[in-house]
Amino acid sequence: MSKRETITKLPQAFYARPTLEVAPDLLGKYLIYKAATGRIAARIVEVEGYLPVDDPACHAARGLTRRNRPMFGPPGRSYIYFIYGMYHCLNFVTEQDGTPGAVLLRAAEVVAGRELLVFPRGGKRTDRYPLSGPGKLCRAFGLSMDQNDLDLTGDRLYLEDRHENDVTIKQSPRIGIKVGVDHPWRFYDANSSAVTRPR
DNA sequence: GTAGTGATTTTCT
């Protein structure tokens, strides 16, 4: 306990900012999820921003739909969608209420609750299995549509600020999209080995 | 080691 070790839950005001300000700030923060079986904590190392304007890759680019409705709501909530018939992706809603914007969580390092994670092939080789990818991450956490539109200032799913400053932030184009690739809105911690590997 | 493709279902046109 040398320095300040105050751990604070990120307030709604943290999310109520432009997406491109929130996204890099998320690196080095900790994601806490209280599952039915216990508590999981992971350090965020890779995210992508999806903006309300000038972003054809954003789900909200074509207006409000049933799926992207949480993005149009108030900030500080979760937005989870199902894709490719088998994977879920977790986002944090940003911007003001009524303005669609979100940050996709792409990769994290588990620091607590590793034994609670769900892995492919029935849970073999759980050691050192990286949460490198949005689909993997949600599967490991057991996230599904049941956790969609949760309040991130609540107790079930939230982020902690542990005041880490040893994050080397880099940015690059986003991954897995076909339009809007020219926007470098992916942010990651260059010190982490859990970030998505380039193809 | 890299490259290519099947899986599988929700959502929107």
Add this chain to the structure above:
DNA sequence: GAAAATCACTACA
């Protein structure tokens, strides 16, 4: 009916 903010497996060098 087609596409989707992905992953893991298979084939081949």
